Each structure stands twice: as C-alpha cells, then as structure tokens.
Amino acid sequence: MNHSISSLSLEPLDTPETPQQRGCPRCQYVRQASDTAPEWQCPRCGVAYDKVQPGATAPPPSTSKASAGKAAQRSAQAQSPQPPGRASVSSTPERPWALIVFTVGMVLLLGLVGWKWQARHYQAAERAARAAADAQAQTVAQEKARQDEEAQLKAAEGLWRSHKSEQALPTVEAMAQQGHPRAMVLLGLMHWEGRGGMPKNPTLALQWLQKAAQQGSALAAVWLGYIHEKGPQDMRQPSLAENWYRKAARAGDSTGLYSLGKLYAQDLPGVGYRPVQALMLLELAMRDFNANPTQESMTPNNQSAFWAQGAMRSLEPRMSITDAAQARRLADAWKPGMPLE
Numbered sequence: 001m002n003h004s005i006s007s008l009s010l011e012p013l014d015t016p017e018t019p020q021q022r023g024c025p026r027c028q029y030v031r032q033a034s035d036t037a038p039e040w041q042c043p044r045c046g047v048a049y050d051k052v053q054p055g056a057t058a059p060p061p062s063t064s065k066a067s068a069g070k071a072a073q074r075s076a077q078a079q080s081p082q083p084p085g086r087a088s089v090s091s092t093p094e095r096p097w098a099l100i101v102f103t104v105g106m107v108l109l110l111g112l113v114g115w116k117w118q119a120r121h122y123q124a125a126e127r128a129a130r131a132a133a134d135a136q137a138q139t140v141a142q143e144k145a146r147q148d149e150e151a152q153l154k155a156a157e158g159l160w161r162s163h164k165s166e167q168a169l170p171t172v173e174a175m176a177q178q179g180h181p182r183a184m185v186l187l188g189l190m191h192w193e194g195r196g197g198m199p200k201n202p203t204l205a206l207q208w209l210q211k212a213a214q215q216g217s218a219l220a221a222v223w224l225g226y227i228h229e230k231g232p233q234d235m236r237q238p239s240l241a242e243n244w245y246r247k248a249a250r251a252g253d254s255t256g257l258y259s260l261g262k263l264y265a266q267d268l269p270g271v272g273y274r275p276v277q278a279l280m281l282l283e284l285a286m287r288d289f290n291a292n293p294t295q296e297s298m299t300p301n302n303q304s305a306f307w308a309q310g311a312m313r314s315l316e317p318r319m320s321i322t323d324a325a326q327a328r329r330l331a332d333a334w335k336p337g338m339p340l341e
Contacts, residue, residue, distance in 0.1 A: 022049060149175060153183055157297065160186065165196030176208060184212035185220045185298060192227075202235070213244070218253035219296060221245070225259055226300040229268075238263070239270035249281060252336030254305035255296065257285035260340070261308070265315050275319050277340065279327035282312045284334060 022031040024042035037043040152171055159168035172190065175183035188208035194200030206227070212220035225244035228237045245263060248256025261281030267273035289305035296304070316324055334340075 025049070149180060153180070153186070156183075157186060160190060160196065163196040165190045165198045168196075169198065179215070181212045181215045181217040181220070184208045184215075185217055185223065188212065188220070188223070189298065202232075213247065216251070218248040218251050218256055219298060221248040222253070222255050222259055222303065223300060225256075225263075226303060229259075229263065237270075238268040242271050246340060250337065250340060252288070254285050254288035254292075254308075255299055255303055257281045257288065258305040258308045258311070259303055261285060262311055265311065275315060276323050276327045276330070279312060279315055279319065279324060280330040280334070281340070282308045282315065283328060283331040286312065287331070 022039075023029065024031075024045060024047060026047045027042065027045045029042055029044040031043065035043040037046075040048055042049065153175060156168035156171045159165065160172075169190065172183050172187045176187045185208070188205045190196075190198055191201040191208065192205035206224070209220045209224050209227075213224060221244045225241040225248070227235060227241075228244065229241035230236070242260065242263060245256055245260035249260040250256075258281070261278045261284075263271060264274040264278035264281065285305040285308040289308060293306075295306065319327075
C-alpha cells in the first residue's frame, strides 16, 4: 500500500506548453525563452495565442484601455477561422500607390509641357523660315525689277543718243514719274537739248534736274552747275554753279570734285580765285578717277575727271611750293561728306 502511494506523482497529467514551444497561430512564430512579451501575446505580431494558459501574466496595470482593446481585437482575429486554402496574412507593407500615381502624373505633365514647348519652338522656326523665304523672294523680285528698269533706261538712252528722243519719251517719262533719279536726269537732258523730234524746254529741264538732285543724284547736280556756269548767257551765275558743284563734290563724285576745282582755278565773279582749294579738289578728282576710271555716259562734255591731271599741271606752276604742299595735305585728310572749306 505504501508502495502504491509512493509511486503516485503529484505533477499534472497534462503538462502545459512551455513558452519556448508556444507557436503563433498568425505568423507561426515559435516563442523563445528570451522573449519579454507576456506569455499570452506573440512577441512578433502582438496577436494573442489561441488560449490563455492558467497563471499567464496579465497585462501591466499601466497598459491603456486602447492597448487592451487592440489586443482583444487581435485575439479575436486570431481565433476566427481562416477560409480554407487561404495563406496567412503577410506582414509586408502595402505598396505606395499614391506615390506611384503622383509620379506617373508628373511624368505625363512634364511630357505635355515638353510637347507644347517643342510645338511652339517648331512653329516659331517655321514662321522664321517662312519670313526669311519671303524676304529673299522680295529681294530677288526687287533686284529683277531694278535690272529690268536699267535695261529699259539703257535702251532709252540709246534712242536719245541716236536722235530718237520721241521714241524714248514714253518710257523715260513713266520712270521719271515713278521717282527714278537717272530717268529724271535723262528726261531733263531731253528737254534741255531738244533733239530727236523734241522741242527745247529749259524750264522743264531745270525742274527735272532739280528733282533728281534733291534725291541725291550727283550727275544732276553737276549738270545744274554746268548750266549755270557755261549755259546760255542769261542763265550763267557762277555762285549758283559753285553751290551745285559743291553738292556733288561733297558726296565724293569725281566729276563734281573736278568741276568745283576747275571753277576755283578760274577767278570768276562771285567765286574768286582759290588755288589751294582748287588743287586739293583736282588732286581728289584725279585719285578717284585713277581708282575707278569708268566714265559716266551722260556727263557734260569735257567735264570728266579724266581732265583733272591736265588741269593740275596748268595750275600748280602758278602756286608756291608751300601752298601746293598744303593742298595735298588737305586732300590726304579729306573724306566724302566732310566740309570743303
């Protein structure tokens, strides 16, 4: 009897699961001896085990009601049966879909802005190319029109020289009315000379020559000076001839330089004798003619700068060496547009 009593053990028949062997029904985590979480709670995911063992440590008094509510909710979720065939919930955080949508939106916005910029850039380049093409076409058209006018005027000059002014008159008048300076000069000469079936008309001749000179024609200014220097006696006025010659000479025209220098070398009334200026102007006329020996076809007779060197040989012997040297220094320093005093 005593032997039977001594063989009995006081230990419980069902040994409770040790903390080291307890597993989480949610994340399958096996509890370790080193875990500090309460025995009823999974150290990894915080869910309550399937049942609370007797003597399990209760939550500390400091735990708030909200924490206890969350623990109870997690315990209820753990105890609720999962649908068959469904894997346990993963602890991986959800993807940042909002960030992905924002990034895609920004990419689309930047693409739209870039497309609009490129479209505007292309349109601006297309407009610039079209404007350049239009400008080039306009330049070509203007050059062609200029060449056509020159050809027509050259043909009219040929008729005038052949004493066929009446045939050339319609073309020359039309071009003069349009403001062509050389046509104005030719029309003035046609009225001045009165040949080829046209009567003389000095009044119309002076009017057309003055219009051309006002538009900057040095040839017209030379002709006006020539008429007032060597024209009919009632029209001669040396001081007026000086003004017109000066206008052409100041522009750098070789014929104007020669005409004004020759005028200063003659000692005419109202102008006087100015040898230093005369030699300076003749020197300039000679230099310009040597640099560009082409002669103007409508220059007055014997009024070309071709005669400048001969006029210098006639004038210089009557001057002192000092005056001649000063005249050449003035010629060296002078440029078109500068005063001639």
